[in-house]
Amino acid sequence: MTVATRQSAFVYAATESLAETALPVALTAARWGVLAWDWYTEIFSANAQNVYNTLGEGLGHMMIATILVGRIARIRYQKWVDATVAECLPADHIPDAGEMVESDPTNQHYPAMAAIIAEPVATLVVKVEAAPKPVTSAELRRQCQAAGIRWRNAHGQGRHLSKAEMLQALAA
Numbered sequence: 001m002t003v004a005t006r007q008s009a010f011v012y013a014a015t016e017s018l019a020e021t022a023l024p025v026a027l028t029a030a031r032w033g034v035l036a037w038d039w040y041t042e043i044f045s046a047n048a049q050n051v052y053n054t055l056g057e058g059l060g061h062m063m064i065a066t067i068l069v070g071r072i073a074r075i076r077y078q079k080w081v082d083a084t085v086a087e088c089l090p091a092d093h094i095p096d097a098g099e100m101v102e103s104d105p106t107n108q109h110y111p112a113m114a115a116i117i118a119e120p121v122a123t124l125v126v127k128v129e130a131a132p133k134p135v136t137s138a139e140l141r142r143q144c145q146a147a148g149i150r151w152r153n154a155h156g157q158g159r160h161l162s163k164a165e166m167l168q169a170l171a172a
């Protein structure tokens with residue numbers, strides 16, 4: 001009888017343990033599943049889609065209105081700036097730099113400067129020569145042959161002078 005009691009106590013404890021741990025988790029998960037399904041069906045229902053379309057159209061209209069108001073504000077601001085600047089300038093005549101220098105009572109050197117500026121100026125003509133054509137190895141070999149410079153087999157059989165060495169030998 002002791003064995004049966006122990007086995008039934010074990011089964012009772014295991015059942016209690018499962019009931020306290022696994023069952024609340026399973027029921028909570030089931031509750032969350034039902035809530036998620038309700039939320040999903042509510043968000044994607046036809047009524048919700050109509051609300052989303054209405055909100056989207058409203059936001060689009062607000063964006064267009066914002067752009068238009070911004071452009072109107074920029075145009076009005078530009079007109080204000082133009083009017084403010086125009087108030088600061090004389091209405092009849094805007095003097096150029098020469099008139100400003102002439103009208104300056106502290107500038108006593110203006111006539112002398114004007115005469116110096118008006119004097120003729122010499123023109124410098126620079127003659128530009130065409131860039132020399134690069135000399136080919138064949139031309140350098142002919143020049144070395146004419147000058148009596150040994151270019152063929154200079155460093156041994158089949159080892160001729162390089163272009164730079166031929167130029168150096170011709171320059172010496």
